Amino acid sequence: MRQNLISLASGTLFGAGLAVSGMIDPARVRAFLDVTDAWDPTLAFVMAGAILPMAIAWFVVRRRSTPIAAEQFHTPATSPIDRRLIGGAALFGIGWGIVGLCPGPAIAALAIQPLPALIFIAAMALGAAVHRFAFTSRRSA
Amino acid sequence: MPGFPHAMPFEGFIGGLMIGVAAAIMLLGNGRIAGVSGMFARILGLSTGGPPWAIALFFTAGLPLGAGIVAASVGVKASFPTSLSLIAVAGLIVGIGTRLGSGCTSGHGVCGLSRLSPRSIAATATFMATGVVTVTIMRLSGVLL
Numbered sequence: 001m002r003q004n005l006i007s008l009a010s011g012t013l014f015g016a017g018l019a020v021s022g023m024i025d026p027a028r029v030r031a032f033l034d035v036t037d038a039w040d041p042t043l044a045f046v047m048a049g050a051i052l053p054m055a056i057a058w059f060v061v062r063r064r065s066t067p068i069a070a071e072q073f074h075t076p077a078t079s080p081i082d083r084r085l086i087g088g089a090a091l092f093g094i095g096w097g098i099v100g101l102c103p104g105p106a107i108a109a110l111a112i113q114p115l116p117a118l119i120f121i122a123a124m125a126l127g128a129a130v131h132r133f134a135f136t137s138r139r140s141a
Numbered sequence: 142m143p144g145f146p147h148a149m150p151f152e153g154f155i156g157g158l159m160i161g162v163a164a165a166i167m168l169l170g171n172g173r174i175a176g177v178s179g180m181f182a183r184i185l186g187l188s189t190g191g192p193p194w195a196i197a198l199f200f201t202a203g204l205p206l207g208a209g210i211v212a213a214s215v216g217v218k219a220s221f222p223t224s225l226s227l228i229a230v231a232g233l234i235v236g237i238g239t240r241l242g243s244g245c246t247s248g249h250g251v252c253g254l255s256r257l258s259p260r261s262i263a264a265t266a267t268f269m270a271t272g273v274v275t276v277t278i279m280r281l282s283g284v285l286l
Contacts, residue, residue: 006170007171007195007203008200008202008206009166010163010164010200011201011204012163012206012210013162013163013166013203014160014175014200014247015211016156017158017162017207018156020155020156020159021149021153021155021156021159023153023156024208024217024219025217033269037280039145040147040148041142041145045151046154047157047254048154049156049159049161050164051161051254051255052161053164054161055255057165058168061168064169067170067171067172070171073172074172074174074192075172076260084242085264088237088240088264089249089268090238090271091238092235092239093270094272095230095233095235096268097275098231099221100222101232102177102239103239103247104247106232107201107205108204111205111209116221116222120232120235122229123228123232125236127234127239128178128182129185129187130236131237132188135241
């Protein structure tokens with residue numbers, strides 16, 4: 001129960017942050033990627049603001065054996081930089097650039113622009129399913 | 142901001158701090174990475190790893206809740222492209238790409254960069270680059286809506 005409340009608090013603050021920073025607006029995100037037109041550097045300030053508290057959090061993690069409400073830290077294992085990582089990230093960037101939406105803002109935008117957000121999310125679910133059955137079944141991973 | 146008439150550096154930085162604190166709450170509270178694409182796949186049963194289902198669900202449900210609260214109090218602008226089929230194509234590519242690349246702007250961009258993870262630095266540089274190339278191609282070919 002405590003874990004779920006922490007999760008809800010985190011998600012709500014995350015969604016509020018996306019709204020305050022202007023990152024729910026696909027046009028603004030795309031204006032950051034649009035270097036040949038009127039470039040909008042706002043996203044860089046958002047990243048700087050977000051990385052600061054998280055860098056402190058990682059510093060704290062190294063000094064704690066357990067999280068506040070869970071038994072252990074589940075941090076990603078160090079894996080090599082492989083073709084999957086780069087290929088997947090490259091693909092993601094293309095989709096991100098086409099509309100200016102990534103998963104967080106798309107889901108948060110359900111409260112602002114429900115129809116286009118829902119279409120993006122449904123397509124994203126289909127994409128995740130395609131990955132699940134096309135890319136992971138051949139390999140055991 | 143001089144030279145950048147549409148930029149919101151102050152709001153961007155404050156909103157960014159909120160996002161970072163939110164991710165820190167998830168990490169220090171539940172010991173989990175606040176990666177949206179992973180949480181989303183987890184909810185749908187399309188991810189083998191990741192957090193418990195309820196944690197993913199509560200976090201994800203919070204996103205529109207938080208955005209809705211801000212929208213109701215100060216208003217939020219969101220200009221989507223008019224082509225719904227273009228939105229669907231983009232969503233599909235994002236869905237495949239984030240799963241294949243194990244993360245998106247939250248997991249790799251916020252949580253990974255702040256940890257100086259070489260994988261996340263490589264992933265973020267890659268999706269930033271292909272994002273810029275995509276928008277540039279769309280602008281130069283007149284597709285940009």
